[in-house]
Amino acid sequence: MFNAESMLLIHGRVFDGTGNEPIPDGGVWIEGDEIRRVGSADQFDDVPDSVPRVDVGGRFVMPGxxxxxxxxxxxxxxxxxxxxxxxxxxxxxxxxxxxxxxxxxxxxxxxxxxxxxxxxxxxxxxxxxxxxxxxxxxxxxxxxxxxxxxxxxxxxxxxxxxxxxxxxxxxxxxxxxxxxxxxxxxxxxxxxxxxxxxxxxxxxxxxxxxxxxxxxxxxxxxxxxxxxxxxxxxxxxxxxxxxxxxxxxxxxxxxxxxxxxxxxxxxxxxxxxxxxxxxxxxxxxxxxxxxxxxxxxxxxxxxxxxxxxxxxxxxxxxxxxxxxxxxxxxxxxxxxxxxxxxxxxxxxxxxxxxxxxxxxxxxxxxxxxxDFGGKVGTLEAGKFADIVVVDGDPLTDITVLQDQDKIVSVIQGGRFFHNSMPAGPRFDLSAKPGMTPAEEDRLLSSAE
Ligand SMILES: [Zn+2]
Incomplete structure (x- = not known):
């Protein structure tokens, strides 16, 4: 299970749920159970090195x-x-x-x-x-x-x-x-x-x-x-x-x-x-x-x-x-x-x-x-980090959401419930210095 205190999902097509067109190369910075920032990939240079990066490889990132x-x-x-x-x-x-x-x-x-x-x-x-x-x-x-x-x-x-x-x-x-x-x-x-x-x-x-x-x-x-x-x-x-x-x-x-x-x-x-x-x-x-x-x-x-x-x-x-x-x-x-x-x-x-x-x-x-305190439904700063990563584009083919294999990550309150994105290079573990092999293993295995 990969459940850091905070993490940065980076290099996704980020759809925020408000009706805006997706950010083609975007990121979502999660802190605790909330979203701290949503933006294009170049807007996260100030994120501390201690925050693990999860490179989602251009996949579609959307609200739960x-x-x-x-x-x-x-x-x-x-x-x-x-x-x-x-x-x-x-x-x-x-x-x-x-x-x-x-x-x-x-x-x-x-x-x-x-x-x-x-x-x-x-x-x-x-x-x-x-x-x-x-x-x-x-x-x-x-x-x-x-x-x-x-x-x-x-x-x-x-x-x-x-x-x-x-x-x-x-x-x-x-x-x-x-x-x-x-x-x-x-x-x-x-x-x-x-x-x-x-x-x-x-x-x-x-x-x-x-x-x-x-x-x-x-x-x-x-x-x-x-x-x-x-x-x-x-x-x-x-x-x-x-x-x-x-x-x-x-x-x-x-x-x-x-x-x-x-x-x-x-x-x-x-x-x-x-x-x-x-x-x-x-x-x-x-x-x-x-x-x-x-x-x-x-x-x-x-x-x-x-x-x-x-x-x-x-x-x-x-x-x-x-x-x-x-x-x-x-x-x-x-x-x-x-x-x-x-x-x-x-x-x-x-x-x-x-x-x-x-x-x-x-x-x-x-x-x-x-209506959970107005914190559900969109990817915006201050909302719950309830996020789905999709291997496909629901904006051109809505049926892709019916294919469970394409729902590659489900994050709720900042915690991965499911993750089947390929591990390894997509997870930039070097961003978290001092991690033991056991912690890396935990980081890489999915919740299920
Ligand atoms: Zn009914």
């Missing part, structure tokens, strides 16, 4: 990616029902620990959870922050909050199954407040509320509102007084409007918009974030057949039309300057963990983002959403 619609506690289940059944809390936790490692290895150094089984997210965040396990800096969500018959309350009563790990059922404003207070007590940073449904859930379809405005208002009010980020599942225009009236912070999906919803989004554009999570639908078409979701079945559930409508909605939101973030509902069998960067390709191919725009959305803008 941020997953904005994450479910680390989902375990690639092949049916939604399996999420709450067929897996104990203990097994779910172990799988979540492995998923957290997978996410970090994929170059995602931060993530925003969009819902957790049990209190798995809270324990994940706690143990990632204490350094016990590797994983992204994490905004931990509690169990989903929804009304009886809301989207994930999908087990009809005669089955006598209830809904345990995935959701807290709450009807009427005071039950909603109690559910949110419970989640706060158990340590989450955010709460997800279901405002409408989902194409594959017969008992609550998109546009079928499962909360009243009064309940949504109570949720947002209670969450905000307890300093929780309030996020919601809202596919239809009516659900999006309800979310904005209530004052939710993040809207998941927003597939369908009308003029009122778009107007309200525009008015709230400086505070609101939207995560379409379009890879839910795309992944179903690509991988769903073996789990019973053939394209015929999916068309029948309205997914094809939903993708088309989402493309329209995103175009309208993008034109209005609304921050739309990649994050693809990964954690089901058709959206497996580790493939997170696939949603960046969706932004380019479906939503007509340039690779630059997609990268800025997944770094600067998503960094603003996770």
């Amino acid at each position: 990616l941020v997953e904005s619609h994450s479910h680390l506690s989902y375990f690639n289940a092949s049916s939604l029902q399996d999420l709450d059944m067929n897996c104990t809390a203990e097994a779910t936790t172990i799988k979540a620990v492995l998923n957290a490692r997978t996410m970090l290895r994929a170059g995602y150094t931060s993530a925003f959870s969009f819902g957790s089984l049990h209190a798995v997210d809270v324990e994940l965040r706690r143990h990632i922050n204490s350094g016990d396990i590797p994983g992204p800096r994490y905004v931990a969500c509690g169990r989903d909050v929804l009304g009886t018959g809301g989207m994930v309350d999908w087990n009809p009563d005669h089955l006598q199954l209830g809904m345990d790990g995935l959701a807290l059922l709450a009807d009427n404003p005071w039950e909603v407040r109690k559910a949110i207070r419970t989640i706060r007590k158990n340590g989450a940073d955010s709460v997800k509320v279901y405002l409408d449904g989902e194409g594959m859930i017969e008992s609550d379809l998109p546009g079928e509102l499962s909360y009243t405005q009064e309940e949504a208002d109570a949720a947002a009010d209670e969450g905000h007084r307890r300093n929780l980020k309030m996020i919601c599942h809202a596919r239809s225009a009516d659900a999006v409007t309800m979310a904005l009236k209530a004052g939710m912070d993040v809207i998941g999906h927003a597939n369908y918009l009308d003029d009122e919803a778009l107007d309200r989004l525009y008015r709230d554009r400086h505070r609101i974030f939207v995560t379409p999570a379009i890879h839910w639908q795309v992944g179903l078409y690509e991988n769903g057949a073996e789990f019973g979701f053939t394209s015929g079945v999916l068309d029948g559930l309205g997914y094809k039309a939903e993708i088309a409508e989402t493309i329209n909605s995103v175009a309208k939101m993008k034109a209005k300057g609304i921050r739309i973030l990649p994050g693809g509902d990964f954690g089901l069998a058709w959206t497996p963990h580790g493939t997170y960067a696939r949603d960046l390709q969706n932004f380019v191919e479906l939503f007509d983002y340039t690779p630059m725009e997609a990268l800025v959305a997944a770094t600067r803008d998503a960094g603003a959403m996770v």
Whole structure:
């Protein structure tokens, strides 16, 4: 493991995540867990000789990616029902620990959870922050909050199954407040509320509102007084409007918009974030057949039309300057963990983002959403040294980020989690006089 107190990454194509063109021959000076300076290679002459130089050989150096619609506690289940059944809390936790490692290895150094089984997210965040396990800096969500018959309350009563790990059922404003207070007590940073449904859930379809405005208002009010980020599942225009009236912070999906919803989004554009999570639908078409979701079945559930409508909605939101973030509902069998960067390709191919725009959305803008003291998302002095080195150019081919072999270094808080850049001449060890052979070995071996 190469974890010096400070180091200088030098001779990289440095993309800072702000939308500026990369510095062709640049460097990043890291001190402790922060970035001290970013600039062209000739601006580091004053760096003390004691600081190790890591020559990245012209590779692409960028901020750690941020997953904005994450479910680390989902375990690639092949049916939604399996999420709450067929897996104990203990097994779910172990799988979540492995998923957290997978996410970090994929170059995602931060993530925003969009819902957790049990209190798995809270324990994940706690143990990632204490350094016990590797994983992204994490905004931990509690169990989903929804009304009886809301989207994930999908087990009809005669089955006598209830809904345990995935959701807290709450009807009427005071039950909603109690559910949110419970989640706060158990340590989450955010709460997800279901405002409408989902194409594959017969008992609550998109546009079928499962909360009243009064309940949504109570949720947002209670969450905000307890300093929780309030996020919601809202596919239809009516659900999006309800979310904005209530004052939710993040809207998941927003597939369908009308003029009122778009107007309200525009008015709230400086505070609101939207995560379409379009890879839910795309992944179903690509991988769903073996789990019973053939394209015929999916068309029948309205997914094809939903993708088309989402493309329209995103175009309208993008034109209005609304921050739309990649994050693809990964954690089901058709959206497996580790493939997170696939949603960046969706932004380019479906939503007509340039690779630059997609990268800025997944770094600067998503960094603003996770909001770890404003220190995540870009490579700038004073930010956390969360850095990915890529053997390729995501600005010309966004898909390169899906190839783990090309994610050659993952640095989080100034420490290498992974490094597969060739050792030897690329590491200028002579810069650190007096180093023992054992220290050199440690310096050269990767974290894994
Ligand atoms: Zn989701």
